[in-house]
Amino acid sequence: MSTESPKGMKKTTSTRRTALDRFLDAIERGGNALPHPATLFALLAVVVVIASWIATQAGVSVQHPTTGATVTPVNLLSLEGLHRILTRLVTNFTSFAPLGTVLVALIGIGVAEHSGLIGAALRKLVLSSPKRLLTPILVFAGVMSNMASEIGYVLLIPLAGLIFKSAGRHPIVGMAAAFAGVSGGYSANLLIGTIDPLLSGLSQEAAAIVDADYRVSPLANWYFMIVSTPLVTFLGWFVAERFTAPRFPDPVAVESSDRETDSAALAAQTGENFEDELSPSERRGLRYAGLATLALTLLIVWSMLPVGSVPGAGFLRNPQTGELLNSPLLSGVVAIIFLYGLVSGVAYGIGAGTIKSDADVIQGMGQSMSTLGTYLVLVFFAAQFVAFFNWTQLGLIMAVNGADTLRALELPAVPLFVSFILLTALVNLVMGSASAKWALMAPVFIPMFMLLGYSPELTQTAYRVGDSVTNIISPMMSYFALIIAFFQRYEPRSGLGTIVAVMLPYSMTFLLGWSVLFGIWLSLGLPVGPDSPLEFRLNP
Secondary structure (H helix, E strand, O other), X not given: OEEEOOOOOEEEOOOOOOHHHHHHHHHHHHHHHOOOXXXXXXXXXXXXXXXXXXXXHHOOOEEOOOOOOEEOOOOOOOHHHHHHHHHHHHHHHHOOHHHHHHHHHHHHHHHHHHHOHHHHHHHHHHHOOOHHHHHHHHHHHHHHHHHHOOHHHHHHHHHHHHHHHHOOOOHHHHHHHHHHHHXXXXXXXXXXXXXXXHHHHHHHHHHOOOOOOOOOOOOOOHHHHHHHHHHHHHHHHHHHHHHHHHHOOOOOOOOHHHHHHHHHHHHHHHOOOOOOOOOHHHHHHHHHHHHHHHHHHHHHHHHHOOOOOOOOOOOOOOOOOOOOOOOHHHXXXXXXXXXXXXXXXXXHHHHHOOOOOHHHHHHHHHHHHHOOHHHHHHHHHHHHHHHHHHHHOHHHHHHHXXXXXXXXXXXXXXXXXXXXXXXHHHHOOOOOOHHHHXXXXXXXXXXXXXXXXXXXXXXXXXXXXXXXXXXXXXXXXXXXXXXXXXXXXXXXXXXHHHHHHHHHHHHHHHHHHHHHHHHHHHHHOOOOEOOEOOEOOOOO
């Protein structure tokens, strides 16, 4: 049963609770019962200390797969262990691989966001799109927005509702498509974002359990991400028109006064400007940013050209071999992300008038850092957990035993990794943070798969697929409540069940399509990124 809302929007009036609603309510209660991720890592660090004592008393041991030496657990619940914990507490935090990379990248991105560049670029992309291509453009814009933190959630999704309403279509269809791209397509992109160095740092810490010299680049999944971008865009387009649009048919014509009211309300709610057109100053800022970005890109391209091809070329290639692999260019990708954010953000700010002095630039950098207070606390405890786990050698012991079990099952590579994707997707329903989950899962699964002959980069790729596809139906996703509020602008009775019912087809389609792509990729033996093979071989 349905009725028409005052603005002509279809809304459901049934209060009947389905089995899916009850299931999701149980997931929500279970997830809410978990402690804060920072508390969880603190508790896990304590558990690791106790487990090291138990494993020592039990006489647990394995044979090292490379050296053949006997590996026994290290007891941290001892005087020597206590001394180690106390003297390394600070360095565990400061030397934690993901910390510096994320901070540096966010400083640059913060300038671009504070100046208004990212918001204006997204609006320009969507507002200038032909009406018939609005849906795929919104999905694509959502995918691209995830390189810049939460901008897609707070700007693109409500903007999509306004755009669809102005085009005579139901706003929910547009918001669902944008949400699918922003959150469901979190691991697809044509560019590298702040999540890439964060996850690669965690993967590198985990890989050190087996190989202390192994390095995981922030570009580890870039090739797979690039190919995933059109896939996610097409799948999101298909689901929007095939499943979402029939449930939310186009409403009757909307008065311009209603549209202006919605725009003002959303602007007040999100702190963003939702005018129909870009202002002259914003257009001028985009031109400045485009020219600055082009100049920086030409400089990067010059640095990549073969040495001697043109004067001064190749200065970021490997000095010894002249190759791009293992070069300062790839090793310094975080610094390049910083430069792009800084240069384009400052150029836009000068053109648009949002940056008038160096103080405005520093303020943008500071604002991006001010949002990281909780993250820093989380990283402190996650760093202790990872360090304790590595010290005890429990990770290596679990990896050897787990690898032996999986080897005995003789699962082919594709079913093995698809199973891992499914496991990650299920864990994501009760633990929303991508970095927190990976900090927990990487020390177990990366060494385990390395001992089976699979690279950390491949394992990280599978994790990212599983982590993305259920974001849009996970009550634990940090912006889920905000999405409900956006939906309620047009469907006042919208709640958890509404969002999940709308987004479930996206989630299942992404899971199926992305898993098929992953299986084909694995079968063809293609690298998932620059210098990122699929296989790992232990050095004798």
